[in-house]
Amino acid sequence: MVRFIHTSDWQLGMRRHYFSDAAQAEFAADRIRVIGEIGRIARERQCSFIVVAGDVFEDNAVDRRLIRQVLDAMREARVTFYLLPGNHDPINQGSVYRSPVFDAAQPENVIVLDAGKAREHQASVEILGCPWPNKHPLEDLVAAGLRSAAPPAAGRVRIVVGHGTTEAMGSDNPATIDLEAVETGIARGEAHYVALGDRHSTTSHGTSGRVWHSGAPEPTDYDEVDAGNVLVVDVDERECRVERAPVGRWRFVTLDAPVNGLDDIKQFEARLDGLGNKPQTVLRVSMKGTLRLPERLELDAVLERAREVFGAFETWDRHTDIAVVNDAADFQALGLTGFALSAMQDLQRRASGNGADSETAEDALKLLYRLAGG
Amino acid sequence: MRINEITLRNYRGVRERTVKFAETGVTVVEGENEAGKSSLIEGLFLLLEVPDSSKSSAVESIRQIGKDLAPEVGARFRLGSSEIEYRKRWGKSPSTQETTLSIKGSTTEQVAGRSAHDRVSQLLSGNVDEQLWKALRLQQGAELKQGQVMTGSLGAALDAAAGGGGSADAHGPLIDRITAEYGEFWTPKGRESRVLSGAREASEEAAARALVLRGTLAALEADAERFDQLRRAREAVRADRVRNETRLREVRAAWAAVEKQRAVVERLGNETDRTRERAGAAREASMRRAQLVRQVEDSDRTVAGAEARAKALEPEHERLERERTSADGHHARTHQEARSARALRDLRAADESHWNELLFLDQMTERLARVNENEAAVTEAMAFIEAINVDADGLRRIERMQLTAVQARARADAEAPAIRVRALRAVTLTAAAGTVDLEAGEEREFAVEQPRPLRIADLAEVSVRSGSGAAESLKAAVDVEAAYSEACRAAGVPDVATARDLWERRQRMQQVLDHAREGLRQDLRDLTPQTLAERVERLKKNTALYVARRADEPALPASLDDAKRLKVIAEARFESAEADEARAAEVLREMLTALEQAGNSRRQADLEVENARGALTLATSALAEARSEVADEALEAAETTLAAAARVAEGELASAEGLLRESNPDGVRAELGNLELLLERLDSDARARDNELAGLKERLSARGEEGLAEHLAEAETDVYRKEQDWESIRRRAGAAKLLYDVFMRHRAEARKAYLQPFKEKLEALGRIVFGSSFELVLSQDLMVEKRTLDGVTVPYDSLSTGAKEQIGVLSRLACAALVSADGGVPLILDDALGWSDPGRLEKLGAAFNVGARDCQVIVLTCMPDRYRSIGSATVVRLSGDE
Structure with missing residues (x-):
């Protein structure tokens, strides 16, 4: 029985353009920090090694300082890392793994699975990497890897490391991994565990229990279902146990809020207040409702405060629809008379129409409301 | 705001003075210079604006010199519904400084000190339009211009007058804030400001x-992909080269075999x-021998044929000779006839010319007679005309002088004195002209031409002296008559009638002369009388000579008409004879041509016979000579x-050529050439790919170090933020x-509405x-632009100082009248209307x-007189020492 950690999709060097500089810096730092965390778990759980199933880097052209930082973090983890080139960092001539910086800074405990052949890890384990040779391979690289390698010797556990989506996910990419072929290979003893990367949510495939997407150790987007884990795998020819170990600090949250009046705004604000770990929370809100102008200004103020406290904050425009009604009473309070009153009424008429002009008129009314001291 | 009362104490020269003002209508405060009128208003402004602790120069300037009494101003005024009593003393030390305020309205308020000052400032800012307050205060000596009156209060008042909302606040501050917000993004001309364009550009x-x-x-990634492709392609090229080298060796061997067979064939x-x-x-x-035999046989046949053709031509030649002789005779006959017809025709033409010359002779003879006649007439007329001295000018001069003489004589007669004597009894008178006897009762008149006495018998001598005028007239008449006589004499005539x-x-003789000259011109044309006469002579001689020389037969025609007729007949005969001769000549020519051709044919046939015989001789001798050298049988x-030997050799050659074709020499040659080129190309291809690979590797290595992906991610973040900024801005x-x-737009429209009530009010006044x-034309901001009076429109700037002052x-x-409904502010005039005449002042009242x-x-x-005419005015008189 061999124990190791299966992780993938670190995508180091990734940026989120809706983050502030500070949030981006923290996001980047946490994604390097998580390497140490994975190493810590590996040591604690006495894992033999760690496989990273593709996309260690966001791109082959990442900053060279980052490469050093990442390799330093792995060196300090004091566990052997097997890194698989994925679709983000394929092993072509421009590959990060062939860069002089990587070459110079690569510690002994970091091994790149850069050729489609089995590599022995101690006498009882071999690791068959199926690296991406370029960004657009025209075949199922896992199937090709299994075909080209002779079956493992008796008593030796083979871990296949691949990257890509499986057929079950309905892709028509020629590089899609044929899950049936993989399971057949497992049944024949050609592989004992297939460690996959690319999908950021932790997912088990097929019926053998030996084919997994580990998911990304730190979430990267709103649509990831179960991200933030690494997998602790115990496997031999007879059995395979897989255990999730959460390591991520960040989370991506989508909030949907009805906004019809001040009460809704207060409730919405309370929901925001109730969310913990705000600096590491990336929040997206969609809002629907009808508000009076002062309420709309109040909502704007609430959103502005949220922008200041969350790691990142954005309104989901595609799913946000707030109608602003121009209540006569709100404007009466401004005490406008004469031409100012008729000008305001003119703007109200424009705002009640449709199209870009009405939006501008609504903005103009908001501005008037503010300038007139409302 | 309404000012009810102002009190000054220890204020410059004023010890204490209180002035009350009417709340509505005009209060006229009269006083001499230095009486402290302006101090009242100055004091009011100090009270409202300057705290009691102020050490400003304005406060220092109101202190009484040499006295220690603090100046003090108090006022009672109304703001809205509040009655306000306000007093300040500007002491030099805090103990002597004092401010008190009492407000009576819905509630009563008593405040003192700095709080009182602040409270009043607050009340004023809430109730009094500062701009209007300043605009409606005309200070002494200040230039009287149009006030900038479109202020808050007036705007509101006019808004009300135009049917607006009637608020006291006309949104000045709001407009300012809107303008400031607008100014952040747009220039005054509506162009984008730096903020807006900068955000877009960013x-x-x-x-x-x-x-x-x-x-x-993308280029970097493409390079990486390209590197892999190139590497694979380079490997493929290498494999290709190995394969083609093997093939080249095989093809070279095949080419050597081809070359060997080619030598055999050659x-x-x-x-x-x-x-x-x-x-x-x-x-x-053999063929040449057979040809010689054929030549002998052919020559033999040719001789026989030529002889037969020459014989056949003889009868035709003889027939043609006969016909030529006949045609020759006919042609000679027609030639003779044509010659005699031409001679007759020429004679008839000469006859006609002769008759024509006779006719011409007659005409010329007549012309010569007319010429002689007209020449005689010209000579006679010219002699007559030359003998006469009177011409048109001379005649006109004589006629004019004769008329003048007659007129002068008549005038002299009329002016000459005369003595009329009536005899009372028979008497003898002696006058210059002689003696005259008069019977009793007879009368006689004597002209007084010279101072010669008239003697009446022996009774008396009467002398009459004529006046100098009569004498002058007489002398003039005599002079003129003498000139007339001289003119007649010069013309060679006795009087004017003869001259005429x-x-x-x-004149008549001149006409005769002109007529004769015209006759001469027509008859002579380009001739002279002498050449004309010569011509007549020559014609006479010619015609006579023709008759003399002409043969008698045929006879000369009797007339010109006969000559013409006979000439026509002779010409017809000549033409007919000439045609006959031409036809006969043509027949003869044709005959001669045919005869010549027949002769040629005969000579040609004879020549052919001769040639054929020569050729036969030659062929016969050549054949005999050849046979003597080699006999016909040996040749065969x-x-x-x-x-037979040639056929054997050809068979062997064809067999060798078949073997060469089978080895496909062209195919082998082509393949060999192609393979050599292909290998060269593959080498060059491999080198090019190696070079490209090396370049790509270097570029990838260099570019890979730049961290492009993260730079791009940063740049995209920047794009996102700048787009958000731009969208927000x-x-x-836009808003x-x-x-x-x-x-x-709405304010401009409203102002248009304000304009009318203000204009109406101002025009009414x-x-x-x-x-x-x-009538007036006002601008949008209520300034007077033009004034119309009695239909004459004048720009405001062109008005007199007085008119401008009055309109101001x-x-x-x-x-002030328009804003008064909402409280407004007082209109204060400090010694205005200095430019207005008494008539205008009365109407201004x-x-x-x-x-x-x-x-x-x-x-x-x-100057109390300026405002004397304001009927309802409340007048306050100030004396200097109060």
Whole structure:
């Protein structure tokens, strides 16, 4: 029985353009920090090694300082890392793994699975990497890897490391991994565990229990279902146990809020207040409702405060629809008379129409409301 | 605001003074210079604006010199519904400084000290339009211009007058804030400000930067892919080269075999050619012998044929000779006839010419007679005309002088004195002319031409002296008559009648002369009389000579007509004879041609016979000579043997050529050439790919170090942020612009509405002063642009100082009147209207009476007469020592 950690999709060097500089810096730092965390778990759980199933880097052209930082973090983890080139960092001539910086800074405990052949890890384990040779391979690289390698010797556990989506996910990419072929290979003893990367949510495939997407150790987007884990795998020819170990600090949250009046705004604000770990929370809100102008200004103020406290904050425009009604009473309070009153009424008429002009008129009314001291 | 009372104490020269003002209507404060009128208003402003602790120069300037009494100002005024009593003392030390305030309204308020000052400032800012307050205060000596009256209070008042909301606040501060917001994004001319254009440009620049980086990164990725492709392609080239080298070796071997077979074919080919040449020579010798035999036979046949053709031509030649002789005779006959017809025709033509000359002779003879006649007439007429001295000018001069002489004589007669004597009894008179006897009762008149006495018998001598005028007239008449006589004498005539008669005769003779000259011109044309006569003579001689020389037969025609007729007949005969001769000549020519051709044919046939006989001789001798050299049989045997040898050699050659074709020499050659080129190309291809690979590797290595992906990610973040900024600023700018535009438009429309009530009020007041035709044109901001009076429109700037001053005062009065409903502010005039004449001042008084009915007007003046005519005015007189 061999124990190791299966992780993938670190995508180091990734940026989120809706983050502030500070949030981006923290996001980047946490994604390097998580390497140490994975190493810590590996040591604690006495894992033999760690496989990273593709996309260690966001791109082959990442900053060279980052490469050093990442390799330093792995060196300090004091566990052997097997890194698989994925679709983000394929092993072509421009590959990060062939860069002089990587070459110079690569510690002994970091091994790149850069050729489609089995590599022995101690006498009882071999690791068959199926690296991406370029960004657009025209075949199922896992199937090709299994075909080209002779079956493992008796008593030796083979871990296949691949990257890509499986057929079950309905892709028509020629590089899609044929899950049936993989399971057949497992049944024949050609592989004992297939460690996959690319999908950021932790997912088990097929019926053998030996084919997994580990998911990304730190979430990267709103649509990831179960991200933030690494997998602790115990496997031999007879059995395979897989255990999730959460390591991520960040989370991506989508909030949907009805906004019809001040009460809704207060409730919405309370929901925001109730969310913990705000600096590491990336929040997206969609809002629907009808508000009076002062309420709309109040909502704007609430959103502005949220922008200041969350790691990142954005309104989901595609799913946000707030109608602003121009209540006569709100404007009466401004005490406008004469031409100012008729000008305001003119703007109200424009705002009640449709199209870009009405939006501008609504903005103009908001501005008037503010300038007139409302 | 209404000022009810102002009190000054220890204020400059004033110990204490209180002045009360009417709340509505005009209060005129009269006083001499230095009486402290202006101090009242100055004091009020100090009270309202300057704290009691102030050490400002304004406060220092009101202290009494040499006294330690603190100046003090108190006022009672009304703001809205509040009655206010306010007093300040500007002491030098805090203990002597004092401010008290009492407000009575819905509640009562008592405040003192600095709080009181602040409270009043607050009340004023809430209730009094500062701009209007300043605009409606005309200070002494200040230049009286149109007030900038479009202030808050007036705006609101006019808004109300135009049917607006009636708020006291006309949104000045709001407009300012809207304008400021607009100004952040737009220039006053509506162009984008730096903020707006900068945001857009920043967004575009960020996008451009990201685009460049994206391109660079894509190129990097493409390079990486290209590197892999190239490497694979390089390997394929290498494999290709190995395969083609093997093939090249095989093809070279095949080419060597081809070359060997080609040598065999060449040798056999040479041998075959030689055998063929010999067989060919033998065949040619046989053919030449057969040809000689055929030539002898052909020549024999040719001789026989030529002889037969020559014989056949003889009868035809003889027939043609006979026909030529006949045609010759006919041609000679027709030639003779044509010659005699031509001679007759020529004679008839000469006869006609002769008759024509006779006719011409007659005509010339007549012309000569007329010429002689006209020449005689010309000579006679010219002699007559030359003998007469009277011409047209001379005649006119004589006629004019004769008329003058007659007139002068008549005048002299009329002016000459005369003595009329009537005899009372018979008496003898002796006068210059002689003695005259008169019977009793007889009368006689004597002209007094010279001072010679008239003696009446012996009784008396009467002397009459004529006047000098009569004498002059007489002398003039005598002079003129003498000139007339001299003119007649010069013309060779006794009198004017003779001159006139001569002139008329001369005229007639001139006509005769002209007529004769015209006759001469027509008859002579380009001739002279002498050449004409010569011509007549020559014609006479010619005609006689012709008759003499002409043959008698045929006879000369009797007339010109006969001559013409006979000539026509002779010409017809001649033409007919000439045609006959031409036809006969043509027949003869044709005959001669046919005869010549027949002769040629016969000579040709003879020549052919001769030639054929020569050729036969030659052929016969050549054949005999050849046979003597080689007999016919030996020639045939050699030909047969050599033909068989040639056939054998050709068979061997064809077999060798078949073998060469089978080895496909062209195909092998082509493949060999192609393979050599292909290998060269593969080498060059491999080198090019190696070079490209090396370049790509270097580029990838260098570019890979730049961290492009992260730069791109940063750039895209920048794009996102700049786009967000731009979107936000664009929206804010759009909102600010729309708000500003809509507000300005509505304000402009409202102002248009304000204009009317203000204009109406001002014109109503103006009509009182300037008359019923007074009209104004106002600008949007209520300034007077033009004034119309009695139909004459003048720009405001062109008006007299007095008129400008009057309109300035009236516009403030109109303002004050319009805003008075909401409290407004008093109109204060400090010694204004210095430029207005007494007539205008009187009318201005009436205007003040009407305009100030509902508002407060305070007039300070040292010239009470200026405002004497304001009927309803409250007058306060100030003396200097109060």
